[in-house]
Every structure is written in structure tokens, then in C-alpha cells.
Amino acid sequence: xxxGKENSMVVQATQETNNRPIIGVLxxxxxxxxxxxxxxxxxxxxxxxYVKYLESAGARVLPIWIGQDEDYYRRVVQYxxxxxxxxxxxxxxxxxxxxxxxxxxxxxxxxxxxxxVYYPVWxxxxxxxxxxxxxxxxxxxxxxxxxxxxxxxxxxxxxxSTGRIFLQAPSxxxxxxxxxxxxxxxxxxxxxxxxxxxNNLQDSWKILATNQDVNGLEFVSVIEHQNYxxxxxxxxxxxxxxxxx
Numbered sequence: 001x002x003x004g005k006e007n008s009m010v011v012q013a014t015q016e017t018n019n020r021p022i023i024g025v026l027x028x029x030x031x032x033x034x035x036x037x038x039x040x041x042x043x044x045x046x047x048x049x050y051v052k053y054l055e056s057a058g059a060r061v062l063p064i065w066i067g068q069d070e071d072y073y074r075r076v077v078q079y080x081x082x083x084x085x086x087x088x089x090x091x092x093x094x095x096x097x098x099x100x101x102x103x104x105x106x107x108x109x110x111x112x113x114x115x116x117v118y119y120p121v122w123x124x125x126x127x128x129x130x131x132x133x134x135x136x137x138x139x140x141x142x143x144x145x146x147x148x149x150x151x152x153x154x155x156x157x158x159x160x161s162t163g164r165i166f167l168q169a170p171s172x173x174x175x176x177x178x179x180x181x182x183x184x185x186x187x188x189x190x191x192x193x194x195x196x197x198x199n200n201l202q203d204s205w206k207i208l209a210t211n212q213d214v215n216g217l218e219f220v221s222v223i224e225h226q227n228y229x230x231x232x233x234x235x236x237x238x239x240x241x242x243x244x245x
Contacts, residue, residue, distance in 0.1 A: 064101070064105070088126045
């Protein structure tokens with residue numbers, strides 16, 4: 001567990017092969033779960049489904065608190081092998097919140113990769129949106145309103161997609177993704193191609209797949225960084241209990 005400054009973490013990240021990597025999972029504010037616990041007060045939460053999701057693949061999970069200083073987040077990266085920014089529902093502009101924490105972690109992850117340490121970051125749903133916020137150094141939220149709630153859809157994979165996410169995927173799996181309603185959507189906010197272009201993110205991030213909401217708005221479904229091992233998807237691969245994203 002990670003707590004305040006006095007807590008210690010005993011397993012330091014290395015570049016050696018690790019079949020039991022330690023993955024940090026960022027917590028978030030409790031807006032979307034407060035109604036389930038009307039008589040309790042919590043500062044942050046992580047959906048257990050994300051923990052089980054990672055553990056099912058052999059990873060160990062380290063919960064990451066919001067509202068901490070930069071030194072805390074540097075130690076998190078030092079003693080983990082990667083990060084996951086989960087889905088959910090919250091604001092990005094709150095002091096000490098999910099957006100601020102994600103931005104600090106993102107900057108440290110950039111530094112580690114620049115030093116030659118392979119340090120991957122994965123974002124899901126809200127995690128995709130906050131990674132774009134972090135890429136803009138936490139000064140601009142480029143989400144737009146969209147509507148695709150409780151709907152399963154195929155994925156529109158780009159014809160010229162050469163991304164790392166799909167590089168070794170079997171052709172039959174890609175065919176299922178493109179033809180069948182197998183990806184679950186719960187979105188009220190989205191990232192669009194125009195949003196990336198207008199904020200000069202199009203050269204550093206590669207769009208691999210898109211979808212459309214109920215009003216025909218095209219939004220980014222799968223995207224990865226051109227130079228860093230940062231991968232993000234707009235699908236709810238696991239349930240986080242969110243009401244909207």
C-alpha cells in the first residue's frame with residue numbers, strides 16, 4: 001500500500017523481465033459512488049474490477065492516492081512497472097484531484113522513458129480523456145459532449161493502422177472487433193480528431209480506431225503515443241460502476 005510520505009515501498013522497478021509486474025492504479029474522486037454510500041464519507045476510490053482485471057493477468061496492484069505532492073508520485077513511478085488510469089466519472093480541474101495526479105504521473109513517466117526505462121501507461125475511458133489532459137500539461141480539458149450509453153458496438157479500425165496495439169493481434173480477432181457488437185460503451189464525453197488537431201496533439205498521438213455516437217459524432221476509440229509506450233482505449237473493458245464517462 002502507499003500512504004503518506006512516511007510509507008515505504010520495498011520493490012523497486014527494474015528493466016529485467018518481470019512476470020509479476022507491479023502496476024499502479026490511480027484512484028479518483030467519489031462523485032459517481034456517493035449515492036451507494038449515503039452514510040459514509042470517502043475521499044477517493046478504485047473500482048475492484050480494475051484490480052481483478054490486472055491480477056487475472058498476473059500483475060500486482062498498487063493503489064495510487066490523489067491529492068499528493070510530486071515526491072509521492074515520483075516514488076510511485078520508481079517502485080512500479082507501469083500505470084493504469086481507469087474509467088469512471090470526475091472533473092479534471094480540481095485541486096488535488098484525478099486530473100492533477102494524472103498530469104504529475106504522466107510527466108514522470110515521460111522522464112523515465114526518456115532515460116531509457118521502459119515504463120508503460122494505459123488509459124481506459126476516462127483514462128483516455130485524462131491522458132490528453134495530461135499531455136497538455138493539465139491546462140486544458142479537450143473533452144466534448146457525446147452520447148453513447150449502455151451500447152455495444154464494433155470498432156472502426158483505421159485501414160492504415162500500424163499501431164503497436166494491433167500489431168500482433170490475430171486477424172480473426174480484429175475481424176470480430178470490426179464486425180460484431182463486442183465493445184461496451186458508456187460515454188457522455190469524448191475526445192475527437194478535431195480536438196487533437198486543434199491542440200497540436202495529432203503528431204505525437206496516433207489514432208488507431210474511431211466510433212460514432214448516437215448523433216453521428218466521430219470520436220477516438222483507440223489511440224497510442226507515437227514515441228512512448230502509452231496506450232489508451234475508450235472502451236469499458238471492465239466495469240467500474242460509473243454512471244457516465
